[in-house]
Amino acid sequence: MPPEESPSPQNQHCFQRRGFSYDRAIKYFFASNAGLTIVILLLIIVFLLKEGLGFFPGYRRELEIYRIAGLEFVDISRRNLTAHEQLSSVLNRAYFAEINGQCARELKRTREASAVFNSFSDQTSATRDLIVNNQNSGLDPNSEMLAALRKNHAIQKEKALTSLPATPHLTAAEREQLLASIRTRDATATDDPPLVTTLAQQYAAAQQQCAKPLAELRTVIDSFEAAGADLSTLVTEMTDAVTSTKEALQNADLLEQNRKSLLAAAANAKDPTERRKLLADAHASLAEKPDIEGPMRALMRRQPDCSATHTALRHACADILARLPPSLSQSDANRLLRAANKATPLLLDSLGQAPQQITQWRHDKPVPLSDAIRSFLTGKDWVTGGAWQDFYGILPLLIGSLMISFVALCLAIPAGVGAAIYINQFASPTEQSVVKPVIEFIAAIPSVVLGFIGILIFGTVLRDLSQLDALAWVPGFPIEERLNMFTAGCLLALMSIPTIFSLAEDALNNVPSAYAEASDALGASRIQTSFRVIIPAAFSGILAAVLLGLGRVIGETMVVLLVAGNRIKIPDFSAGLGSFFQPSHTLTGIIAQELGEVPLGSVHYRALFVVGILLFGIVLGINVTAHKFVSRTPN
Amino acid sequence: MPSLSQPPSIDVHDMHFSYGDACALKSITLAIPENRVTAMIGPSGCGKSTLLRCFNRMNDEIPGARVTHGSIHIGGIEIHHPSVDVVKLRRNVGMIFQKSNPFPRSIHDNVAFGLQLHGSQNRDLIAESVESALRSAALWDEVKDRLHDSALGLSGGQQQRLCIARSLAVKPRILLMDEPCSALDPIATAKIEDLVRTLKEQYTLIIVTHNMQQASRISDHTAFFYLGELIEFSDTLKLFSNPSNPLTENYIRGTFS
Ligand SMILES: Nc1ncnc2c1ncn2[C@@H]1O[C@H](COP(=O)(O)OP(=O)(O)OP(=O)(O)O)[C@@H](O)[C@H]1O
Ligand SMILES: [Mg+2]
Secondary structure, three states, rough: OOHHHHHHHHHOOOOOOOOOOOHHHHHHHHHHHHHHHHHHHHHHHHHHHHHHOOOOHHHHHHHHHHOOOOHHHHHHHHHHHHHHHHHHHHHHHHHHHHHHOHHHHHHHHHHHHHHHHHHHHHHHHHHHHHHHHHHHHHOOOHHHHHHHHHHHHHHHHHHHHHOOOOOOOOOOHHHHHHHHHHHOOOOOOOOOOOOHHHHHHHHHHHHHHHHHHHHHHHHHHHHHHOOHHHHHHHHHHEEEEEHHHHHHHHHHHHHHHHHHHHHHHHHHHHHHHHHHHHHHHHOOOOOOOOHHHHHHHHHHHHHHHHHHHHHHHHHHHHOOHOOOOOOOOHHHHHHHHHHHHHHHHHHHHHHHHHHHHHHHHOOOOOHHHHOOOOOOOOOEEEEEOOOOOEEEEOOOHHHHHHHHHHHHHHHHHHHHHHHHHHHHOOOOOOOOHHHHHHHHOOOOOOOHHHHHHHHHHHHHHEEEEEEEEHHOOOOOOOOOOOOOOHHHHHHHHHHHHHHHHHHHHHHHHHHHHHHHHHHHHHHOOOHHHHHHHHHHOOHHHHHHHHHHHHHHHHHOOOOHHHHHHOOOOOOOOHHHHHHOOOOEEEHHHHHHHHOOOOOOOOHHHHHHHHHHHHHHHHHHHHHHHHHHHHHOOOO | OOOOOOOOOOOEEEEEEEOOOOOEEEEEEEEOOOEEEEEOOOOOOOOOOHHHHHHHHHHHHHOOOEEEEEEEEEEEEEEEOOOOOHHHHHHEEEOOOOOOOOOOHHHHHHHHHHHHHHHOOOOOHHHHHHHHHHHHHOOOOHOOOOOEEEEEHHOOOHHHHHHHHHHHOOOOEEEEOOHHHOOOOOOHHHHHHHHHHHHOHHHHHHHOOOOOOHHHOOOOEEEEEEEHHHHHHHHEEHHHHHOOOOOHHHHHHOOOO
């Protein structure tokens, strides 16, 4: 209570406030609540920044070790080796896609027959194992038990025979034959049914048949693969050398840190004997500077050898494109062939530049802090906990988050805004009273439950659908992964529809009714009034609704963690729209997944905090923009 | 409704109107002549706006509001007949509201709105119509240099005249005005009154007002309503100088209780 408000009771005027009033108490109570939230928000920001900003110096040191230990040097060769291996794999896949495509019928037939037999085996295997165990259990098999088991097996067999998968590519006679051989099969038999064996043989024969005209391609691929052997040995040798240097450096760093904390403790210690002891400890732990010059000289001696290997490999691969067939008969194989055609010049280019990179590389080039920041913001790899080198590049996560959000918005905007327009402008009161609560009900589904549904139902259904021949024209179909960005985007769309719907509906509702009246009085039809007056007037509010939906989508964690597939890799954009069907990881997902496992205070731990700060910034930015739009809505 | 060469007259015959169960107008019979200004006066809540909104069926939008008995003929056609197209009716019967309500768009777009609604595409034609509508509403000189500024930047009186221009642009035959000057200062009011006087050559005008002087200044005929009933309808001169009903007399003298 301010002092001037408490004069002695005698000379107090009747208008003056006396004591601490009830109203003020209530006011201070609410003011303190509001203040508390602001203080907590500030604390969170301070905490995030404190934990996060330590990341960049730490990461810079890691990159420095990466350079002075020579890992960066080895990576020049490793990258080329990997590119070469990937190209080999693409060529191999093209080769097998071609063969399997040509033998598609045989492949399907043998798969279907095996599927039937496997389904039967799965359903009866438990009893079968019991029978076999019982028979083998020494001298005295329990015959009663055995009889019971056999009876059981027969029953299971009958049941299994009624629920076997369909076989559209087998003739009715073949299926009958297969079923008959299963029916008459002994419980303990181990061989495959004859039809399964024959079909497998037919398939193998067909493969051989198809491989004949492709023999030339095979030799080209084989020689291409073999050309990488030298580089591979070289990389393995160098890898061993540099990783030991790196370990020594890291250990020295740890000891140094330890010493610093001991020194700090000594400086703070009050008891002189304790201080002496701490100082002695600190002194004892003074690390020797690890020898980096020796190993580095050894590494540099390999420089000419390294350059020569690259040049040789480039020479060996130079005419690969010319030796590949211009096209193959199967569309899958052709797609892979095209990918190889695209990748080859890049590989040759990279191989050509390697000798120069190798000779120009310097281990003592300084690593400024800006390198760490750039590597974080534009790095294409997020690699952690690996034996080689950790990289914290945000790009794969950011791209994953953005692509998932894009899918989600593409679905949620038409659905949410469309529903809002319909409900607000055209629906009858009964429809309104049904649809509104139902849409808002979606918001009540916990996201983990939604993720669960996404994995079990939506993902599976989508993959099965994508395997239908009738849908083969959709880009990216058939999809390989059940969990992918599209699935996650669909579920996130479902989650953001209530947000977008409610806010857009509010925006439409807030349009003054005088506008509608004026438009009606000018002779506008219902649709004209809605689309020419109401919706344009609510436009900024609708935009704000969409942005807030986007904020919700980007910040959502559980669903993407469960459904997006969690592969940390920049999607392969050569698949066009189909790249949305690839799995990815996200900014939110990575924090949720990794924060529980990282050691406190490590660079990795701090990296996750920086991701958190980035996410916070993005969502804050979106919300601030959205509120700008909201305040622009006319009233 | 057929296109009308002459401004039509309005014939109300024994009309009853209810909002749900509440009866708002009882047994109204009145013939509003063409090319005249007709004023409607009466205490608040007596049903003036309700009757006015019947003439272009604006009450259709209110759930439960309906004509329970009787008929309204405009230009000889019963406007509540199922074959009547409300959109065409409203094109012919324009309305000005008590509170000016321009759209949050430019001045030009406000006036052009009605034309575009009815399918005009030609820019030159639209520009011509916009200019003539703004001239008729005595607004042209004030806004001709800022046609593409937002209409919400105009003063209250200018906004009301803009709304009049917007209605005139679709070339109605009848203009309904519900207390068009209630939010305006005397100068803006005078401008609108002048406007009403000039408009009556081409339009049939009906104006609701609480201002007795205004009614006597600008109207040819005056209707006095009380509690949902038409008490007296006659020549303005006669009604104000020599009312035949004591209620009317009390009301215009201001000794009404
Ligand atoms: N939308 C509505 N729903 C229900 N009742 C209404 C509605 N609009 C008006 N009424 C009722 O109808 C009666 C007539 O109202 P109206 O608006 O026509 O009066 P008014 O003469 O225009 O009054 P004022 O001079 O105040 O504008 C009033 O009793 C009013 O309560
Ligand atoms: Mg009124």
